Amino acid sequence: MPLRGASPGSRRAPSHRWRELLATALLVTLEARAGETWAIEHARLIASPAGAVVEDGTVVVRDGRVKAIGPSAAVPVPQGARRVDGRGGTVLPGYWNVHVHFTDERFVDAAHRPAEDLSRGCREMLTSRGFTTVVDLGSWPENTVALRRRAPSLDCPRILTTGIPMYPAGGVPIYVRKALGDEVADGLPQPKTGSEAARFVQQSLRLGARATKLFVGTWLGGSRTGLMDVAVVKGATAEAHRHGLVVFAHPGTIPGIEAAIEGGVNVLAHTAPDGGPWSPELIQRMRARRMAVVPTLSLWQVEMERGGVPKEGADRFIATGADQLRAFVAAGGEVLFGTDVGYIPEKDADEEVRRMAGAGMDWRAILGSLTSAPARRMKDPARGALAVGTPADLVLVEGDPRVDVEALTRVRATWTAGKSVFSR
Numbered sequence: 001m002p003l004r005g006a007s008p009g010s011r012r013a014p015s016h017r018w019r020e021l022l023a024t025a026l027l028v029t030l031e032a033r034a035g036e037t038w039a040i041e042h043a044r045l046i047a048s049p050a051g052a053v054v055e056d057g058t059v060v061v062r063d064g065r066v067k068a069i070g071p072s073a074a075v076p077v078p079q080g081a082r083r084v085d086g087r088g089g090t091v092l093p094g095y096w097n098v099h100v101h102f103t104d105e106r107f108v109d110a111a112h113r114p115a116e117d118l119s120r121g122c123r124e125m126l127t128s129r130g131f132t133t134v135v136d137l138g139s140w141p142e143n144t145v146a147l148r149r150r151a152p153s154l155d156c157p158r159i160l161t162t163g164i165p166m167y168p169a170g171g172v173p174i175y176v177r178k179a180l181g182d183e184v185a186d187g188l189p190q191p192k193t194g195s196e197a198a199r200f201v202q203q204s205l206r207l208g209a210r211a212t213k214l215f216v217g218t219w220l221g222g223s224r225t226g227l228m229d230v231a232v233v234k235g236a237t238a239e240a241h242r243h244g245l246v247v248f249a250h251p252g253t254i255p256g257i258e259a260a261i262e263g264g265v266n267v268l269a270h271t272a273p274d275g276g277p278w279s280p281e282l283i284q285r286m287r288a289r290r291m292a293v294v295p296t297l298s299l300w301q302v303e304m305e306r307g308g309v310p311k312e313g314a315d316r317f318i319a320t321g322a323d324q325l326r327a328f329v330a331a332g333g334e335v336l337f338g339t340d341v342g343y344i345p346e347k348d349a350d351e352e353v354r355r356m357a358g359a360g361m362d363w364r365a366i367l368g369s370l371t372s373a374p375a376r377r378m379k380d381p382a383r384g385a386l387a388v389g390t391p392a393d394l395v396l397v398e399g400d401p402r403v404d405v406e407a408l409t410r411v412r413a414t415w416t417a418g419k420s421v422f423s424r
């Protein structure tokens, strides 16, 4: 608090102290007023993916938290509270997107950029899609941490970041090399030993990372691939886990998935159509290690278009990704929602829900991947379901996701910690 920082301490006269105390009290009052009381009335309520649906419900928010939630008949709106009409809509816990990148032009120089520029970027890319928490799986950490610091005053979601990912030695993917140039690509972390990988984890922790990202299997052009040594993967995961970090891996290939399983990776950041179908044995081993998968199915469409792949081959590739997800889900695997937005345009991200539904996930399963599953994985379960006292990260969508799962993407309004960050 600035007042405390400005206090010169005990040499001050008592009258000044008294005045300072008064000023502090005033500030506290103003802060409480800034965290106003408001309510969404007469909306359908789905407080958690597994819970009951309330047809006519009300949520009361105070100081950024859920103050009351339940049937409208049982939850009175306090006098003087601002009211949001929720009729025709559904209130859900705020969504997570655990695969994003803050690397595009809109977020450059986040420390000094005008607030409205950054807010517009966040709305376009994320909060207009209902995302209230995101995990950045690779960007320049100084910039993303600057954005994260400013996020609470912007129309941005809460931001967690891995910082700069690690790559196999000599295995920086061809598209990363092309985008950054050889000199920068050669300077990216490519640990040769487990202890070197552990040092990179410590370094990114100091830069503000909250998770770790490894490229375990990479594409180097043509039929050439890169593979991270299992000892390196183990060195990185052991250090990351020691600090409570979740480890994401870009699998790329079947040997990449094998290295991720052996090395103790927590989450595959993609399906991996390059490697062909996933066998029941492979999926069993992923399940035994409690590995979660981020499907990024809409990404494959974008990649095929960018690569100019003829339709037949493209369709087969995309179907392989969907088949991997279908098999993984059928075996009881845990799915976390993620789109790779920032690398792909946001207009392509809305179809992810449709593709997941096409791979056999019902509305509860997809909602779980957007809310409770990532919240649990990232050790923040209060942000995965709505209840009295939880942070008021909320999405109001048009329609009923039970009737039409794509209603999940028809976002009318989004709030992070009770603050409006998007409304249509």
Ligand SMILES: [Zn+2]
Pocket (backbone or CB within 6 Å): 099, 100, 101, 137, 340, 343
């Ligand atoms: Zn990505």
